[in-house]
Amino acid sequence: MEFFEVLRKRRSVRRFQDRPVPRELVEKLLEAAFLSPSSFNKRPWHFIVVDDGEKLKALSEAKLGASGLATAPLVIVVTADEGRSDVWVEDASIAAEHIQLAAFDIGLSAFWVQIRNRMHDESKTAEDYVKELLGIPENYRVLCIIGVGxxxxxxxxxENVTEWGKVSLNGFGREFRRGEDEA
Structure with a gap:
């Protein structure tokens, strides 16, 4: 599929067929993540692939808005070693987006569940909940969970998602006019 077609047609899907994702497609998703750029090529990420039904159900309870993970046959938990890079959030976010775009390109769908800076309940963060559930080391941070299937x-x-009014030229508020070079 052509890249801009992927961008236009990819949508977040939170309901999935009861059908496993073949290992070769999982490997393609991970390869897409590995191909993502990172600051100084530090590659601080670590991905946890989960396809166990009980763990999927538990992950769907990580925070409000995560319930769609219960129908996903597969999730990829995106973590990063915060000691390896001070821009781990950005690096891991780019990798997570690569996973979502690759999923659509190979005939799957995906959606992002934010974990960082979210709460599981009044006393526990969603990140601590996921770390405990999956045995994630203390120095790793959990950015998000990508549901896939x-x-x-x-x-x-x-359709019509262009927002040219949110683009400036050579300074904030200077109009960027499509199809015109700067005078």
């Missing part, structure tokens, strides 16, 4: 719903492509 074959979609059980179809969403239309995005």
């Amino acid at each position: 074959y979609p059980a719903e179809k969403k239309p492509p995005r």
Whole structure:
């Protein structure tokens, strides 16, 4: 699929078919993550692939808004070693986006569940909940969980999402005019 077609047609899907994701496709998703750039090529990330039904159910309870993970046959938990890079959030975010774009390109769907800076309940962060559940070391931070699978719903492509009013030229508030070079 052509890259801009992937960008236009990819949508977050939170309901999946009861169908496992073949190992070769999981490896493709991880390869896409490994191909993502990182600051000074430090590659601070670590990915945890989860396909165990009980763990998927438990992850779906990590925070409000994570319930779609219960129908996903596969999740990829995106973590990073914060001691390895001061921009681990950015590096891991780029890798997570690569996973989502690759999923759509190979016929799957995906969605992002934010874990960092979210709460599981009044006394525990979603990050601590996930770390305890999956045995993640203290020096690793949990950015997000990507739910992946074959979609059980179809969403239309995005239409008219360009927001040229949110683009400035050579300084904030200077209008960027499409199709015109700066005078």
